[in-house]
Amino acid sequence: MTNPAVLSVEDLKTYFYLENSNIAKAVDRVNFSIHPGETVALVGESGSGKSITSLSIMQLIDKPGKIVNGSIQLEGRELVQLSNRKMTKIRGKEVGMIFQEPMTALNPVYTIGNQIIEVLRKHKKISKKDARKQAIELLKTVGFPRAEATMKEYPHQLSGGMRQRVMIAIAISCEPKLLIADEPTTALDVTIQAQILDLINEMKKKFNMAVLLITHDLGVVAEYADRVLVMYGGQIVEQGTKRQLFKSAKHPYTNGLLESLPSLDQSSDRLGTIKGTVPAADNFPEGCRFSTRCPHVMEKCIKTNPDILSDDSGHGVRCFLYEEEEK
Amino acid sequence: MYKYIIRRILVFIPMLFALTVMVFALAQAAPGDPFTGRMLDPTVNPEVYQQQREALGLNDPYPVQYMNWMKNILQGDFGNSIYYNGRSVLELISQRFANTLYLGLFSLTITLVVSIPIGIYSAKKPYSILDYATTGFGFLGLAIPNFFFGLIAIYIFAIHFGWFPSQGTVSSNDVTGFAELIDRLHHLVLPGITLGLAGTATYMRYMRSEVLDVLGSDYIRTAKAKGMSSNNVLYKHTLRNALIPIITLMGIEFGVLVSGAVITEQVFNFPGLGTLFLQSITNRDYPVIMSINLLFGVFILVGNLLADIFYCVVDPRIRYD
Incomplete structure (x- = not known):
């Protein structure tokens, strides 16, 4: 990890100021x-x-939400507090984004071609003709054999998987440094999921992009991720390499998640569960966010929120159970 | 797309037919005929009225009357007014129609020019002071009856300030050319605003909620994530989607363009179709009533037809069904 990070997020706090004057620390x-x-x-x-x-x-938090603190640096450039005007030159160009719902993520009244050309022309300042050529190339890259016909089609004429391919084409159109994929396969059939994730992986290699893959599917994590961040209640509770997480998970929450996966190796009648539900973001417990559901909860967990502590290999965990071990 | 439009026009024909049946049936269902309830000359033998009824075909069976009426209409003959001593209905209507149409178009223009930008602005800044103000104005505009607003407008702007004329379409027949246009527009201001008040409020509310709705949709988030500027997001990605339901509204309002002015025209003593319509009802002048009714109906049907055609121009999802 000697090369500089594409994206580094530090001490980020995004809060939502709700009408009942509660603050949701999302x-x-x-x-x-x-x-x-x-x-x-x-x-x-x-x-x-x-x-x-x-x-x-992406600096796309709408009211009543607000980034109240922290720094987000893209190749050393600070994004927090950047004007919307300047952000428009980063969104879609330096950072591409794919969303969860391909069915609704494309504008229904414009053709696929229109929506790809638009982003190319915005960021690359090229002629309509060149943009069209590039758009066709992009569509071919993401797996449309009859790309020229697809250019003239409207989103409703494509299936969910195809629309997600179009979204990927849009997201990678300007060869971004960072690709954010927000649950890109949640709304798709299982058979299509692998194709889409493989495509993202292929694009990552082709353009040497960094990918932030947001998912709740641990199977996807096992297959495609290098490193894993486990979030709970607006905080990262455990982070490490994929291997560290799957082989030696520390946080009770991560363990709970892993136990809830069906396994081929062990036969058991019941899958593990994590009792309770995630508390609402404006009603987190005072201490450890997971304390209300944790099977190993201790007295101090209820009062104070532990800090995240990392070992030398970069495997970090936010839990008092491991505090002694570190010292 | 053309297939769809042709199909839609084919559906239009039976609807038109149904409309004529309705108009005819309604006219027949009304009690009396042009001779009842009139101060009849006592020196005239009642036999004469019977002969007149016979001559006008009022004693024929309904289907025969209907067929005759339709036959004439298809030949462009809308019959003659009974009250206005046999002047042709077409002539009577066409005189007034232009006035009403100008009034309708003028009012629609004001409505759209005022309501759409305000609607967009309120959606862009929801819960701002201007948003609350326009919402308040919107409810007021919907709640005030047309005639009442018209009277207040006359009192304030015509009588008190004397800025606008309170009635008619022109000051005199002497003005011509550009001066006449200005004079006519000057006469249209008060009735135009009165007529457009409720529409303005409606369009404004619709526009606000549609834009607000679309702004929250996934594809707008995509457009933002693509780095599109706020103006591009609003005017390219949002507006076209937000206008789809507005087109429905305009389709309905297209009929109101001519038929909605009945009361407003009365208040402003405006020589349009509405005034003629009310007079004809009082006089039981059935050929005129039926023709105006038919015209109103045709406008509503055409409005809906146009709305459907515009839909498929704006929304590609409709074209290929």
Whole structure:
């Protein structure tokens, strides 16, 4: 990890100021970085702050949400506080993004071609003709054999998987340094999922992009990620390489997640579960966010939130159970 | 797309037929005929009225009357007014129609020019002071009856300030050319605003909620993530989607363009179709009533037809069904 990070997020706090004057700490003190050619998976349940983290990177947090603190640097350039005008030159160009719902992520009233050409012309300042040529190339790259016909088609004429391919084409059109894929396969058939993820992987290698893969599917993590960040309650509770996470998970939450996976090696009648649900973001417990559901909860967990502690290999965990071990 | 439009026009024909049946049936269902309830000359033998009824075909069986009426209409003959001593209905209507159409178009223009930008602005800045103000104005505009607003407008702007004329379409027949145009527009201001008030409020509310809706949609987030500027997001990606439901509204309002002015025209003593319509009803002048009714109906049907055609221009999802 000697080469500089593409993206480094430090102490990011994105809060939502709700009408009942509560503050939802959707993202709270998040730190991580991604290097070129690396796929970092951001894992967590619904409501754990994964998507808000990615939208914070894009500076697309709408009211009542606000990035209240922290720094997001893209190749050393600070994005927080950057004007919207300047951000428009980064979004789509330096950072590409793919969303969860391909069915609704494309504008229904414009052709596929229109929507790809638009982004090419915005960022590359090229003629309509050249943009069209490049758009056709892009469509071929993401697997449309009859790309020229597809250019004239509308989103509703394509299947979900095909639309996600178009989204990928748009996201990689300007060869971004960072690709954010926000649950890119959640809404797709299982058979299509692998194709889409393989395509993302292929594009990553081709353009040496860094990929932030947001998912709640540990199978996807096992297959495609290099490093993993586990989020819970707006915070990263455990981080490490894929191997570290799957072989020697430390945090009770990560363990809970792993136990809830069906396994071919062991036969058991019941899958493990994590009791309870994620607390609402404006109602997190005072201490450790996971304390209300943790099987190993201790007295101090309820009062104070542990810090994230990393060992030499970079495997970090936010839990008092391992505090002694470190010292 | 053309297939769709042709199919849609083919559906238009039976609807038109149904409309004529309705118009005819309604006219027949109304009690009395042009001779009832009139101060009849006592020196005239009642036999004469019977002969007149016979001559006008009022005693024929309904299907025969209908067939005759239709036959004439298809030949462009809308019959003669009974009240206006046999002047042709077509002539009576065409005189007034232009006035009403100008009024309708003028009012629609004001409506759209005012309501759409305000609607977009309120959606861009929801819950701002201007948004609340226009919402308040919107409810007021919907709640105030047309005639009442018209009277207040006359009182304030015509009588008190004297800025605008309170009635008619022109000051005199002497003005011509450009001066006449200005004079006519000057006369249109108060009735135009009165007529457009409710529409303005409606379009404004629709526009606001549609734009707000679209702004929250996934493809707008995509457009933003592509690095599109705020103006591009609003005017290219949002507006076209937000206008789809507005087209429905305009399709319906197209009929109101001519038929909606009945009351407003009365208030401003405006020589349009509405005034003629009300007079004809009072006078039981059935040929005129039926023709105007038919015209109103045709406008509503055409409005819906146009809306459907515009849909498939704006929304590609409709074209290929």
